[in-house]
């Protein structure tokens with residue numbers, strides 16, 4: 496894969512003038528139809544370092560500013576897509592078919608955590624850069640509202656995008672327009688319409704079943720991205736979606752794959768998976784560091800697990816050989832991970848609680864699965880390339896199994 500390094504765009508948080516409604520009216524959409532739970536982010540990240548990349552390509556890879564940009568890219572490139580369902584704002588959740596006809600299918604997804612945009616860009620690039628005879632299905636973004644940003648999320652309840660350029664102005668707006676549910680210890684949460692709006696993430700920061708969450712049970716809340724010098728994840732550029740379960744626990748969009756109650760975005764995903772029965776699933780995420788790692792899942796049979804290990808070993812070897820910085824030997828992503836080899840961890844969802852994320856669900860029901868984590872302190876295009884390389888390498892090993 497070739498990428499041009501000189502085109503990294505730094506968004507300035509200005510309100511985008513694109514109009515999703517105009518796209519809907521033109522019928523286009525009808526045609527195409529912090530923290531990650533596993534990858535907790537520090538609030539502020541350092542500036543990206545410039546670097547040159549000899550393998551330059553004409554096609555620039557940068558974060559999508561708006562979900563409509565992603566849809567336009569899919570349309571312009573002529574990808575085969577279909578609408579799997581609609582997010583609460585009527586944004587279509589799209590699935591794209593690529594690859595060949597061979598089964599088992601490969602499933603690639605990203606974007607459940609809106610601040611982790613290199614995964615989304617990588618998923619879109621892989622549609623025509625993943626060479627395989629196997630069927631490939633891609634859901635590049637599992638949270639269109641989150642991608643469209645915090646002001647957009649506010650507009651769903653206010654009727655228009657607010658003019659806010661600072662956290663202070665945002666907090667004043669929330670207090671003025673919303674019903675305050677929580678305002679303590681620096682945490683602000685208000686209810687406007689049927690949605691919650693917060694000034695920071697509440698995942699694992701508030702007690703399950705807390706009384707103030709009552710009006711938000713079964714609903715979602717958003718807090719703004721605010722990472723300095725991370726293109727695509729600066730102040731207000733993304734709305735990080737968290738979901739309050741019917742029993743009052745604050746989770747996020749990479750849960751609920753195994754629960755009967757689930758946000759529509761998750762139901763679209765598992766609906767497609769039920770149809771294609773993927774023998775290999777990738778979920779492309781990011782974390783707050785500057786290195787690379789990914790997580791594997793224990794498999795249902797010894798044979799499956801041998802191949803899971805083979806894919807993991809080869810992907811780790813090839814990514815390390817590409818010059819990417821691997822997670823250091825003493826790094827651990829959390830208590831529910833155990834090391835398989837340097838840069839690769841087993842994730843045990845039973846130790847974590849909270850139900851199954853996408854890769855957990857893929858492994859539990861269908862076959863091999865990995866969650867890829869690129870480091871947000873690296874340049875954007877490097878992260879995209881590393882994510883793609885992981886998938887491309889694992890897919891080569893996968894293909895050997897079915898040769």
Ligand SMILES: [Zn+2]
Pocket residue numbers: 530531532533534608611780781
């Ligand atoms: Zn994540």
